[in-house]
Amino acid sequence: MAPRLWMARPVTASLIKRYRSLILALMFLSLASLPGLSQDAVVNKVTLELQIQGLSKEGCIVEITPGHPACKFKKVRYKVEDSRVLLQPIEVTSLSIDRDCSFAITIKEPGLPEHTIRRGLRLSKPAVDSAEKPELKITCHLATPSQVQQARNETLDDKPKSR
Numbered sequence: 001m002a003p004r005l006w007m008a009r010p011v012t013a014s015l016i017k018r019y020r021s022l023i024l025a026l027m028f029l030s031l032a033s034l035p036g037l038s039q040d041a042v043v044n045k046v047t048l049e050l051q052i053q054g055l056s057k058e059g060c061i062v063e064i065t066p067g068h069p070a071c072k073f074k075k076v077r078y079k080v081e082d083s084r085v086l087l088q089p090i091e092v093t094s095l096s097i098d099r100d101c102s103f104a105i106t107i108k109e110p111g112l113p114e115h116t117i118r119r120g121l122r123l124s125k126p127a128v129d130s131a132e133k134p135e136l137k138i139t140c141h142l143a144t145p146s147q148v149q150q151a152r153n154e155t156l157d158d159k160p161k162s163r
Contacts, residue, residue: 050062071095
């Protein structure tokens with residue numbers, strides 16, 4: 001005989017409604033007691049090296065913002081005129097247990113739509129006996145919005161036409 005799950009659904013729903021506050025309190029207490037959530041935030045100095053392909057003579061504006069809510073740092077904005085740029089170190093804080101940090105790098109060229117690329121890395125734990133913040137370096141190979149648009153146009157032209 002097949003189980004009658006449709007009969008159990010109203011009973012389960014009424015129990016959840018009746019004991020909602022108790023269930024929420026137990027969930028909160030179980031999450032608060034996890035060992036990983038009580039750790040402090042991890043802070044690193046991250047140096048970004050940008051290698052931008054297809055940069056015009058006018059250059060572009062590069063804006064770097066946190067890629068997700070668990071990664072915290074001040075929004076950075078640079079005027080880039082060279083295809084290879086080493087940016088000033090950014091002090092990055094990760095609030096997540098796995099110490100991941102994501103960068104949303106937006107390239108703005110005049111007269112073209114902006115292009116956002118996401119890059120991420122895992123921050124290092126600070127040494128137990130050291131007060132210094134660990135330093136990391138990430139190299140990002142990027143394409144300008146004009147190159148992205150050109151590549152999209154080429155792929156559209158290469159598609160076989162349907163008959």
